[in-house]
Amino acid sequence: MLLFFTLGLFVHFVFFVSIFDIYFTSPLVHGMTPQFTSLPPPARRLVLFVADGLRADALYELDENGNSRAPFIRNIIMHEGSWGISHTHVPTESRPGHVALIAGFYEDVSAVAKGWKENPVEFDSLFNESKYTWSWGSPDILPMFAKGASGDHVYTYSYNAQREDFGAHDATKLDTWVFDNVKEFFHAARNNQSLFSKINEEKIVFFLHLLGIDTNGHAHRPSSREYKDNIKIVDDGVKEIVSMFKHFYRNDSHGAGHPSETLTPLVTWGAGIKYPQKVSAQHFDDEFLKEWGLEEWKRRDVNQADIAPLMASLIGVPFPLNSVGILPMDYLNNTDLFKAESIFTNAVQMLEQFKVKMTQKKETTLPFLFTPFKLLSGSKQMNILRKARSYIEQGEFDEAISLCKELIHLALKGLSYYHTYDRFFLATNVVLGFVGWTVYASLLIIKSCSNLTRCVNKVKKPSHLLPCFVAIGILIAFFLLIQGCPWTYYVYCLLPVPIWYAVLKEFQVIQDLIASILAFPLSHFVGYLLVFILGIEVLVLSFFYRYMLTAGLTAFAVWPFLNQLWTRAKITSLSWTFFCLLLAVFPLMPVVGRKPDISLVMGAGLLVLLLSLFVLTSLLKRKTSFGKAEILVHLLQMINTVLSMYVVYSTHNSLFKKQGLPLMNQIVSWATLASSLVVPLLSSPVLFWRLFSILLSLMSTYLLLSTGYEALFPLVLSCLMFIWIYMEQETLQQSGIFSKQKLTSIQFSYNTDITQFRQLYLDDVRRAFFLVFFLVTAFFGTGNIASINSFDLASVYCFLTVFSPFMMGALMMWKILIPFVLVMCAFEAVQLTTQLSSKSLFLIVLVLSDIMALQFFFLIKDCGSWLDIGTSISHYVIVMSMAIFLVFLNGLAQLLTTKKLNLCGKPKSHLL
Structure with missing residues (x-):
């Protein structure tokens, strides 16, 4: 019995782990060529404010007195920049949210095994592509973008992790610490010629990670006074930092506000960003505009991963290599040529990922079994790129943009196709093993714990059964070997072989069971079966x-x-x-x-x-x-x-x-x-x-x-x-x-x-x-x-x-x-x-x-x-x-x- 439960534990562990190979393998590929727009970018530097844990309704809605909790940011929305909703994906943890925001892709759940702190797979990011990045904030977030960055150009300034105390007297200190240290940094730069020279370069990023709102949200809940007061403190801090930047650089800079819930606020302003646009009417699935009093100001929604290519295009750095974000054109305040060139770069960057993914899958699949993604053949890729380039040269920018968007969507579909290429094959093997194990466990119950079977031990087992299953196992192993499959594939594909061998060994038990069922009154059997199915379905539905x-x-x-x-x-x-x-x-x-x-x-x-x-x-x-x-x-x-x-x-x-x-x-x-x-x-x-x-x-x-x-x-x-x-x-x-x-x-x-x-x-x-x-x-x-x-x-x-x-x-x-x-x-x-x-x-x-x-x-x-x-x-x-x-x-x-x-x-x- 101990052997059975040990094997059962192993089998269930395999079935459990299989879900990660089938659905949660990393989507990242490596070996792409960086892509960037050759035209001069609108901004020399980018300032990224991330108010972790800030919800869109909390920022945009008016308080009980009809006043904004963030008057400075609301003034930006109405007079200086563009705003909207950033739609996030689950899980809404800080790490995957920041990966989507800064690297442009939605991280798979394998990162949870390292507490969302370490990189399970190295990835490219906006910070890595920048000339220099300086960041201030949480020790849980900043290091993951510095680790693996090529060269020594991503600098982090973090407070002690003990500050992230949900029972602390004042969690807003996490934000004021960031603001104070940024001001001290720029003050020190005036007396440090080397640092002063660096922060006056082009293609640089300043990242301010503000964790106070998230901490207050966990400690006191988003409806609390502490949470709402923290928004005002962040608004004041952002206002002060923006004023300092304007004074230091003698011009405007670019900023973005962003957090981590399903609907999160996005506010952008500065060089290269559209000014506020008044509209008579706009329609969204939600009804927030009227509640927030912003129905006359054009709202521009994006997906969270779209922000990375937006930031890259503003300062003219290559798009993050693994980004699946689509450049939100509606935010750009630039020439049609710049927009067309930028979306063209976005399409080429996406196509690079598609090609690498296709090549990898082709190399690990037998030629006669490989089925390419038909919607984006090699000739179609060249066709679209050639037409798009021709349209740009002829000044037909709308047509070029439309073609590039079509190419991006096809590349994304192709990436998904090759990412899930083995899903049906693996799922079939897992289901075979699953069904076999359930049948075997049922037969074991009938054989050892009931009186339905008779004289099972006296029945002679078929002698040809074992050699047949051994031969099947060898053929499967050889098939996987010549395709260079990972070792986990061997487990999923070979596990059903011994399980079904064990099932077929009990063919006499199966015969006795069938005979017992046939001897049972049909109406009773159907009644018990219906009750059993109904009970199982109630359990399944209770999950939903x-x-x-x-x-x-x-x-x-x-x-x-x-x-x-x-x-x-x-x-x-x-x-x-x-x-x-x-x-x-x-x-x-x-x-x-x-x-x-x-x-x-x-x-x-x-x-x-x-x-x-x-x-x-x-x-x-x-x-x-x-x-x-x-x-x-x-x-x-x-x-x-x-x-x-x-x-x-x-x-x-x-x-x-x-x-x-x-x-x-x-x-x-x-x-x-x-x-x-x-x-x-x-x-x-x-x-x-x-x-x-x-x-x-x-x-x-x-x-x-x-x-x-x-x-x-x-x-x-x-x-x-x-x-x-x-x-x-x-x-x-x-x-x-x-x-x-x-x-x-x-x-x-x-x-x-x-x-x-x-x-x-x-x-x-x-x-x-x-x-x-x-x-x-x-x-x-x-x-x-x-x-x-x-x-x-x-x-x-x-x-x-x-x-x-x-x-x-x-x-x-x-x-x-x-x-x-x-x-x-x-x-x-x-x-x-x-x-x-x-x-x-x-x-x-x-x-x-x-x-x-x-x-x-x-x-x-x-x-x-x-x-x-x-x-x-x-x-x-x-x-x-x-x-x-x-x-x-x-x-x-x-x-x-x-x-x-x-x-x-x-x-x-x-x-x-």
Whole structure:
């Protein structure tokens, strides 16, 4: 069995990783020739202001008094420059946003493995193409554009990372630090001839990264006074820096404001940029113009990656080699010749990438299998370029621009075509392996855990089966070898071979299964199949629509009344119905992180204390043989709950007063987290008391990680889990399989002999389905994919406030896992009380999750909005993670429920 689970873990890991080779390989290619416009650029230098975390509505809208929060920038919009919306892609992390802005392409998710700080693949950027770049700001952003830059011409000035403290008294200091250091830099340049000479060169860039707004947004939320006041501080700082530049250079310069959310503001002004243009009417999909009072000023929207070629054209440097941005012509205030030459350069730069990508793919594909991108053949490339050049020479600039845009769009399609060239081939192999594994796991369940098969071991296996599959494997390996495929391709293509060999070895089991199905009444079989499919589809739909969990839980609520459990256990059935309906409320509520309410966290803690007191009082009244050590552990956990409530309350107050995170609160929080998996091991191994101890311990940690109503979720979920254990006991007692035992007399035991457990029944599939449904509910009960993608950092403020992506991410992951652990511990109890081996139910759960994962694999999108694409892939990753981490969670649940640590002396009997 250990070998099977090890192989299963490996297989699921391969399926999980395959998604990155199929959908998330880096789009970058290298070896292109830099392209730039030979005409004189309109600007000598460029100043780039990036207000990280600034939202378009926050900048453009008027306050309650009808005044702008950024009067200087609004004055620019109305009198000096052009403005619009920059449409970003997900993820809306700072790093990929800045890569799109400065390098002109949308970075793949492989960068997340390095915390969005290191370059997984080296890339070209505007800074690298400049003669000199000076940058000030965050140590998380600036170094990634300096690393890998050719020569020594990108200079960075960063503050200490400890300044990025979400609990700091005044996060605006991150911005004022930048403004102050820029002013000091120019003051020093007046007395430094070498530096003075450099900053008076052409093709130079000044980059000011302003992180204060983003930090205040995380700490206090974008609707807070701190966030909005920070916008005014940035506006004042930009005004002061612009004034300093004008005074220093005795002329105007170019600037751009930019941040990192789905709709982000873009304001440009200076040399080469169009002046404000009044319009009588303009139409956009959104209705923001009227809200912002800017309906008469022409709005020019762009994609985030389009800003890089715009900046490059303004100062006359080569377009970033990997840029997929299209030059936004509507922003340029220059001659038609300059515009035509610039877009021509943009087209050639894009075509260079296409050629390199095509050459790479052609070299790694057999000639008779290679299918070129037909819409952009070599002759068509030359045709378009020749016509465009001819139009420019003849002064027909509109026609030239139109042709160049056509070439750019074709090149982008071609890049996508060759980037996804192997997708169908790889996906087919992964699906073959996926289906084979699911079939094999199902056959293993039928063979080892049920009575559907007869005398399987006596059947002679076909002797020709192994040589055939060995030959197939050799042919596949040879095919991949002559094409020079990466080693991962061997794994994806060869893995289905042994899996299907294992399936076909069990052909006698398949025959017995078919015979059993044919002997089963057709109406019953169709009915069970429809219910099974409906259940799976409800689970799949719940990933898209959280309210489907509410529908499922409502259906669960009437379950006791459908199988006559109501007549045997009225109180238990009513409790089941009540807690199912209570839990069904959570998926209908807004996702966590939008409106914090510490009073709800305090209320959840109070309910835990009241429940603990009730249980402790019941123990003492019954005068059981419950040991003193267990009572001490129980009291310790109650004290820990009180401490957690205090830490949450005092931390919230301290941060509200901008006094930072108290050290003692931080110590208590980490101590609570560290002890949460140890303290339950000190409690009695009796089923009820051990489960209750696990709940108390994990709830203390969950309270520290909560900001609102989600603090109540594990408590309601655990109550339902306790009732579930009782319900399953009643179900088996009703069927006459065994007599009911009290949960206060059953003990968890690590050495339980699973050979004594019974075989599977059809009702056990329903138990496995319940587990999968409760696991999905544990994940989506208080959130969704979007909320997880942009989780609320306020949840971890009891532990740390200084920005640390890995540590904060790990804490948030543990918060997500706590409800999972509670469900898995309850599942351990269900297995024990229903006398069913973990092997049997675990295999059914794996099959169910794999069927879901296979559906999500087909639902993955590679077109449409990036949010849709990212969400579809996240669904697959989550289900695959559930299958993979089920092994881990099962082991953790066994550890928490079966192990016993003694405070002192020898272990005592804990039977009640």
